[in-house]
Amino acid sequence: xxxxxxxxxxxxxxxxxxxxxxxxxxxxxxxxxxxxxxxxxxxxxxxxxxxxxxxxxxxxxxxxxxxxxxxxxxxxxxxxxxxxxxxxxxxxxxxxxxxxxxxxxxxxxxxxxxxxxxxxxxxxxxxxxxxxxxxxxxxxxxxxxxxxxxxxxxxxxxxxxxxxxxxxxxxxxx
Numbered sequence: 001x002x003x004x005x006x007x008x009x010x011x012x013x014x015x016x017x018x019x020x021x022x023x024x025x026x027x028x029x030x031x032x033x034x035x036x037x038x039x040x041x042x043x044x045x046x047x048x049x050x051x052x053x054x055x056x057x058x059x060x061x062x063x064x065x066x067x068x069x070x071x072x073x074x075x076x077x078x079x080x081x082x083x084x085x086x087x088x089x090x091x092x093x094x095x096x097x098x099x100x101x102x103x104x105x106x107x108x109x110x111x112x113x114x115x116x117x118x119x120x121x122x123x124x125x126x127x128x129x130x131x132x133x134x135x136x137x138x139x140x141x142x143x144x145x146x147x148x149x150x151x152x153x154x155x156x157x158x159x160x161x162x163x164x165x166x167x168x169x170x171x172x173x174x
Contacts, residue, residue, distance in 0.1 A: 099131055104140030104156050109169045119149040
């Protein structure tokens with residue numbers, strides 16, 4: 001059944017393509033050929049066109065009168081910027097990543113795997129959850145970043161202030 005459908009479909013496609021090519025050839029033969037004769041350009045007297053006169057200045061007499069309705073162009077919430085600057089937001093609440101919700105020293109390195117070219121460390125937090133650490137992984141509250149994984153330790157570089165601080169997380173062998 002599939003072979004019959006395929007044969008019928010392919011036959012129709014072939015007939016359609018042949019009909020299109022033959023129609024295109026007939027149209028090409030039927031088009032008259034118009035000889036092109038060079039024509040001298042007509043001389044038209046030039047006139048200086050004046051720019052249109054400027055539109056009269058519109059006077060903006062619009063004023064919004066809501067008559068009890070709220071103004072759609074004013075924000076719904078007015079935020080006091082000075083209050084926002086004074087309010088201290090903890091970084092643990094601000095981060096959505098679990099490795100950046102606690103200080104770097106709160107994590108324990110429980111395992112390191114791999115060779116000297118590529119290593120992976122496993123860190124454990126206070127809630128006994130495990131996280132993989134690779135070179136470049138962000139960890140800690142102060143924008144820490146794993147810069148090196150050795151056979152027995154993980155070195156994290158933090159930027160609490162403008163100066164970089166190195167934190168060493170040693171592998172605990174229990």
